[in-house]
Amino acid sequence: MRSIRILFSLSFLAAFCLIAMPRAAAQSGNDIRINEILVINDSNYIDDFGQRNAWIELFNTAYNKVDVGGMYLTNDPNNPTKYRIPKGDPITSIPARNYLIFFADNHTTRGILHLNFDLKDSDYLALYDMNGRTLIDEVRFPKLEVDKSYGRVTDGGSEWEVLHKTTPKSNNFTGEPRNPGLEFKEFDPFGIGMALIAMTVVFLALILLYLVFKNTRSFYGIKFSDLFKQKAVSGVKVEAQPDLTGEVNAAIALSLYLFRNELHDNEATVLTIKKVARTYSPWSSKIYGLRNFHK
Amino acid sequence: METSSSYLSFVIEHLQQFFSYTAFANITIGHVIMIAIGLFFIFLAITKEYEPLLLVPIGFGILIGNIPFKPGFQIGVYETGSVFNYLYFGVLQGVYPPLIFLGIGAMTDFSALISNPKLLLIGAAAQLGIFGAYAIALMLGFSPTEAGAIGIIGGADGPTAIFLSSKLAPDLLGAIAISAYSYMALVPVIQPPIMRLLTTDKERVIRMKPPRAVSKNEKIMFPIIGLLLTTFIVPSALSLLGMLFFGNLLKESTVTKRLADTAKGPLIDIVTILIGLTVGASTQATTFLTYKSVGIFVLGAFSFVIATFGGVMFVKIINLFLKEGNKMNPLIGNAGVSAVPDSARVSQFVGLEYDKTNHLLMHAMGPNVAGVIGSAVAAGILLGFLS
Numbered sequence: 225m226r227s228i229r230i231l232f233s234l235s236f237l238a239a240f241c242l243i244a245m246p247r248a249a250a251q252s253g254n255d256i257r258i259n260e261i262l263v264i265n266d267s268n269y270i271d272d273f274g275q276r277n278a279w280i281e282l283f284n285t286a287y288n289k290v291d292v293g294g295m296y297l298t299n300d301p302n303n304p305t306k307y308r309i310p311k312g313d314p315i316t317s318i319p320a321r322n323y324l325i326f327f328a329d330n331h332t333t334r335g336i337l338h339l340n341f342d343l344k345d346s347d348y349l350a351l352y353d354m355n356g357r358t359l360i361d362e363v364r365f366p367k368l369e370v371d372k373s374y375g376r377v378t379d380g381g382s383e384w385e386v387l388h389k390t391t392p393k394s395n396n397f398t399g400e401p402r403n404p405g406l407e408f409k410e411f412d413p414f415g416i417g418m419a420l421i422a423m424t425v426v427f428l429a430l431i432l433l434y435l436v437f438k439n440t441r442s443f444y445g446i447k448f449s450d451l452f453k454q455k456a457v458s459g460v461k462v463e464a465q466p467d468l469t470g471e472v473n474a475a476i477a478l479s480l481y482l483f484r485n486e487l488h489d490n491e492a493t494v495l496t497i498k499k500v501a502r503t504y505s506p507w508s509s510k511i512y513g514l515r516n517f518h519k
Numbered sequence: 520m521e522t523s524s525s526y527l528s529f530v531i532e533h534l535q536q537f538f539s540y541t542a543f544a545n546i547t548i549g550h551v552i553m554i555a556i557g558l559f560f561i562f563l564a565i566t567k568e569y570e571p572l573l574l575v576p577i578g579f580g581i582l583i584g585n586i587p588f589k590p591g592f593q594i595g596v597y598e599t600g601s602v603f604n605y606l607y608f609g610v611l612q613g614v615y616p617p618l619i620f621l622g623i624g625a626m627t628d629f630s631a632l633i634s635n636p637k638l639l640l641i642g643a644a645a646q647l648g649i650f651g652a653y654a655i656a657l658m659l660g661f662s663p664t665e666a667g668a669i670g671i672i673g674g675a676d677g678p679t680a681i682f683l684s685s686k687l688a689p690d691l692l693g694a695i696a697i698s699a700y701s702y703m704a705l706v707p708v709i710q711p712p713i714m715r716l717l718t719t720d721k722e723r724v725i726r727m728k729p730p731r732a733v734s735k736n737e738k739i740m741f742p743i744i745g746l747l748l749t750t751f752i753v754p755s756a757l758s759l760l761g762m763l764f765f766g767n768l769l770k771e772s773t774v775t776k777r778l779a780d781t782a783k784g785p786l787i788d789i790v791t792i793l794i795g796l797t798v799g800a801s802t803q804a805t806t807f808l809t810y811k812s813v814g815i816f817v818l819g820a821f822s823f824v825i826a827t828f829g830g831v832m833f834v835k836i837i838n839l840f841l842k843e844g845n846k847m848n849p850l851i852g853n854a855g856v857s858a859v860p861d862s863a864r865v866s867q868f869v870g871l872e873y874d875k876t877n878h879l880l881m882h883a884m885g886p887n888v889a890g891v892i893g894s895a896v897a898a899g900i901l902l903g904f905l906s
Contacts, residue, residue: 405663405905415654415666422650422900423643429752429896430643430889436744437636437737470634470730470881 253353255290258361259283259323260375262390263343263368269325269392271338277329278343281392282351284318285380291317294354297326297339299346305356310336321379323393545587549804557581557799563704570704570861573677576792577700580799596800607797610692613685615794616678617762622787623678623859623891624766625779629741631885634730637837637847638882642889644833645855646897648673648826652818653901659814664688667901669815672699673822674894675706675856679759681798683898687905693801694812698819700798706861709820710853711869713827718849722835723873725848727882735771742767749896755906756899763891823856830855830886847882854883857890 260281262268269279280297284290293311298304309316313336318324327334328343343349350362363384365374373390377383378397389398412418538544560578564571583603588594596603609615632638653670661669668684668691680699684692702709742764750757769779801807831852838846850870854862866883 408663408904409657413657415650415657418904419647419650419654422897422904423646425752425900426646426893426896427640427643429749430639430893432748432752433745433892434636434639436748437633437639437741470732473732 253290253292253295254360255284255286256292256295256318256351256360257283257285257376257380258349258351258363259379260373260387260391260396261343261349261363261365261368262371262373262392263346263365264370264372266370268371268390271327271329271334273334275327275329277327277331277338279392280326280328280339280343280349281375282318282324282326283376283379284320284322284324287320289317289319292324293317295360296352296354296356298350298352299328299341299343299348301348301350301362304350304352304359306341307339325392540589540592542587545589547587547804549808550585550587553581553585553802553804553807556802557585560701560799570700572791573700573795574704576795577697577799580796581697581802582799583796584800584803595803596797597803597806603797603800606793607801609790609793610681610797610801611685611689613682613758615790616682617758618790619678619787619794620759620895621762621766621782622784622790624742624763624768625770625783626787627763627767627770627859627888627891628884629767629888630733630738631730631881632888633733633737633741635728635882635885638851638885639889639892640837641830641833641847641852641855641886642857642891642893643855645826645830645852645886645890646674646893647829648675648822648824648856649894649897649901651825651829652822655821656814656818659818661811661814662688664905665691665811667905668692668695669818670822671695671894671898671901672702672815672819673826673856674890674897675699675703675823675826675858675862676891676894677703678794679857679894679898681794682759683901686902690806691811691815693798693803693807694815695819696798697802698816701816702819702823703858703861706823706856706858707865707868709823710827710862710865713824714831714850714853714865714869717828717831717835720873722838722849723870724877725838725846726874726877727848727851727879728845730881730885735773738771739768742771745892749892753896753899753903755903756895759895759898760892763895826856827853848877848879851879851883851886854885854887855890855893857887857894859887859891860884862890863887 258280261278263278265276265278268276270276271279282292291311292309293313293316295309296305296307297309298306300306315336316324325337327338328341329338330340330342331338332340347366348362348364351360352358353360363374365384366386368374368386371390373387374384375387375391375396377385379395387396391398395401408415408418542550557578557580560574560581563569564574564578584596590598593599593601593604595601596607598604649670650673651670652673653666656666656669657663664687668680668688671680671683672695674680677696677700681692681696684695688695745767746760746764749760753760766779766782769775769782829852831849833855834847834849834852838849841847848866848870851863851866854866856862863880863883863886867878867880870877870879
């Protein structure tokens with residue numbers, strides 16, 4: 225029965241962890257998203273050479289720097305390794321929650337941010353991991369008007385649309401950003417809602433702890449090592465000791481302390497002599513000291 | 520003659536220049552007031568022994584932070600590249616508070632709490648002070664983030680107050696930290712009158728059952744389960760609760776004694792020195808002496824009163840549902856604020872005033888350490904909602 229209870233508790237904990245796991249995100253190349261695409265650039269973003277070309281914006285959704293060097297960009301679903309982003313260039317490191325623009329102009333001589341394809345006849349774009357096989361992100365985009373971009377409604381979000389404003393190297397969402405503090409001020413000017421919500425959460429957290437520790441006292445009392453020991457065969461039935469109260473424990477501890485305290489050999493400046501037992505060891509033996517010569 | 524006069528003017532000019540660098544040339548009335556406050560803190564710490572481990576570094580830090588100087592020489596705590604600025608980094612980025620929590624965890628015995636888990640709820644009730652102060656701060660015109668940072672003073676937990684204000688309202692960090700630590704030192708003054716006001720003679724002499732013995736397994740599992748349950752609900756409190764429970768596991772596992780000894784000894788001492796000194800130094804008169812700081816001090820006092828009220832009244836309410844013999848003494852309610860172990864000591868002393876043989880210390884330690892968990896959870900909630 226006891227073992228079943230333990231197994232049940234452990235499986236509950238494991239299930240709890242498994243449920244939570246998919247939500248945990250690692251911070252790696254998987255955090256990069258294709259964020260915005262502009263195909264026909266007439267009066268839009270200019271590259272370092274003063275040219276206007278189609279551009280692709282990548283967004284790092286992670287909260288740490290991610291290097292996209294070695295990854296692949298392609299506009300051909302059958303050729304995932306069409307353009308390999310060169311490794312070892314600091315420009316390919318995208319800071320946390322930041323952007324990197326590539327120019328789809330088929331002019332690789334203009335630097336590593338200029339791709340070996342353009343988007344004139346494309347409706348597809350994909351980003352592959354360094355192995356050239358693992359798809360990180362892909363998008364099929366509609367035919368776009370001049371200077372119109374297709375992008376995620378919010379950076380890194382799942383919803384795409386033709387954006388009202390092109391936003392190279394900046395937030396796709398151009399409205400007023402959500403400010404939780406101001407929202408609380410607007411909807412909860414006296415802090416009553418906050419007090420209710422927060423006190424509920426504090427109580428919930430501590431009630432959970434309370435329930436766990438109220439009901440699992442017997443669980444903690446188990447000596448796990450005993451579970452794996454073979455049960456001794458004995459005809460004598462031993463009655464379980466009831467739990468000792470703290471006061472009894474304190475009394476035992478005090479008496480032990482006093483007993484041990486009386487063992488010392490120096491009290492109230494009266495020097496006493498106490499025999500100290502020394503176990504024999506050849507390492508500390510004076511018989512075999514180096515200064516003793518063989519006779 | 521002309522050479523000697525130009526030489527004289529050269530000397531005078533440089534003497535004047537030197538004088539312009541001295542504190543005498545740059546002193547303001549604000550500096551004088553702050554130096555007086557710093558001296559008062561040191562006086563309280565040394566003569567009255569009010570939280571000396573905190574008030575001596577903070578008081579001396581106030582002196583350091585308020586030595587007037589000409590800016591531009593990388594001297595002050597707010598000047599990039601200065602020594603104090605480097606040390607202050609740990610405060611600004613919230614590095615020191617979790618390290619202090621590690622030490623607190625390594626020196627805290629949760630046995631009282633494990634043996635009587637009901638006491639956890641008192642630790643939750645006392646967090647009312649945080650949200651009461653938050654509401655009042657909003658009414659006084661502070662922004663929600665500022666109000667959240669001010670409210671946490673009511674948790675009576677210095678590291679948590681520093682941690683949260685560094686995230687929500689860095690401009691108010693100095694005032695909030697000073698206020699939190701000052702009121703923590705004044706717990707023996709603030710709490711007893713409220714406790715007496717809210718309790719009857721009969722309630723004050725309630726004897727509680729002695730705590731049962733707690734097994735080693737229970738003590739080991741407490742930090743593990745505590746971490747999982749609390750941080751799954753409030754992950755934003757991870758850095759505080761993670762370090763608190765980790766420190767406690769180091770202690771209770773008994774196989775990492777050296778690590779536990781370091782965490783509760785040299786490490787917490789070093790961090791206390793750094794946090795105290797730099798928080799004190801951050802109270803430069805030019806940034807500290809404002810009406811907002813005065814407001815923070817007033818609100819800090821309110822939050823302590825509300826927290827004490829919340830804890831004591833919660834015990835009284837709970838008692839209505841408990842059978843005779845299982846009732847709790849409401850004098851331990853004040854210990855729900857996390858000023859460890861001062862508020863538990865207050866419970867003990869006030870309890871002894873009414874019954875010389877009724878020792879409440881062990882019972883009060885339960886809500887006291889629950890308060891540490893509760894205030895960290897509350898800080899996580901505020902951080903999650905407002906940042």
